[in-house]
Amino acid sequence: MKHQETTSQQYNFSIIKHGDISTPQGFTAGGMHIGLRANKKDFGWIYSSSLASAAAVYTLNQFKAAPLIVTEDTLQKSKGKLQALVVNSANANSCTGQQGIDDARQTQTWVAQQLQIPSEHVAVASTGVIGEYLPMDKIKTGTEHIKDANFATPGAFNEAILTTDTCTKHIAVSLKIDGKTVTIGGSTKGSGMIHPNMATMLAFITTDASIESNTLHQLLKSSTDHTFNMITVDGDTSTNDMVLVMANHQVEHQILSQDHPQWETFVDAFNFVCTFLAKAIARDGEGATKLISVNVSGAKSISDARKIGKNYRKFKSSKISYFWRRCQFWSNHYSYWLQRM
Structure with missing residues (x-):
């Protein structure tokens, strides 16, 4: 689909019509049904053709689910580098002890083998029912189709990450950095049990900008504090949720940092994406009409x-x-x- 851009006078960036998580250069996304949910997609992935700087923020619940433990450890070991992410719905892989951690790591290994990349460059996420082990035979089936073009559509990814949501939530914007077009895309799920400091919510952001992991983490933390962490639907908290961002450097410009003359333009666009996704979650609260x-x-x-x-x-x-x-x-x-x- 050819993307169309809408520019508003109040922004230094353009909103891309039908923009999505795979709109930035070098990213693909997909999803499929592996049998975790009845007749619905329940396994999704994001892949970058080049190694990306990455950062994530996690739930403040005192208990972190196995996928968060594994992803956090992975980002520490890789020094903030990722190339792929896989996520399943219907099963949170939470409160599952060491087996849950082992299952998350096994998922990493299968994905890495399919994509021929190191396992420490694969992040994992899960959302759904707490206290049940992942059906690993079904998860393996999903990993075996990651390279299948028949499932490689961003719409399929958006559907695969949903639980009680009533709709998909996604956006992309473009802006100029050093005269070159940079794109930021995002997708999220969340409906009900949303409360400040992250709960029952997953958000993924991609960009083809050139930015180092430490700078990306600082930006993500700042943006999350005044967007995702400022919404509430039920006042509940969860064990699973995170916001994760990948920047794959496919647009060659001066490395973005606070010293870059167009840093604030990039920050404004990034914050806009986070704000849009956070509001989309709040609008989709269970039973909410306002x-x-x-x-x-x-x-x-x-x-x-x-x-x-x-x-x-x-x-x-x-x-x-x-x-x-x-x-x-x-x-x-x-x-x-x-x-x-």
Whole structure:
């Protein structure tokens, strides 16, 4: 499909119509049904044709599921480098002890063998029912089809990661860095059990920009703090969820850092993608029919503004979804309002 771009005067980037996780150069994505869910896709993957800088942030739940433990360890060992990610739905591989960790590592090995890359360059993610072991025969079947062009569509990936979601959630934007076109794509799942500091939510972001892993991690952490970690649907938390980003350097420009003259342009585009995905999750809360954003002005600090805004969040019985749009602070005057979206 040929992508179309829509440029808004308020942005220094363009929103790509039908943009997706594989819109950036060098990325492919796919998904298929392996039997974890009834008649629905339940196994997906992202692959970069070149080694990518990578970073991730994880749930603050005191218990991390096996896939998060393995992915975090993998990123540490690879010094922030990845080339592929696989994710299954319907089974969280959480509270499964050492066997769960072994199963996640076995999944890495199978994927690495198919793609002929080191296993430490493969991330794993899972979402779904807690406390059940992965049916590894079915997982192996999925890994054996990663290179099959019949399943290599971003739409299939978007569907494969869903659980209680009512729709897929994805976006891509393009911008100019050193006169060259850079693209950022994203896909997420999440519906119900969403609460600040990551819960029952997976988000994946790709870019063909040239940026080192440490810089990418700092950017991701900052963006996550004021996007994904500022939404709530139920006030619940989870063991599984993370936001992961890969940058494969396929657009050759000056390495992005805070010293780059167009750093803020890239940051704005990256934050826009995260904001779009976070709002998409909030809109898709189980039983939610309204999206409400809270603006807080007059707080003495960003931290105070967030605390004030979050006092509005926990209406579990009515299943209201919130996205805390901004936390602005002005002198000593406080004002609060709810803006219906």
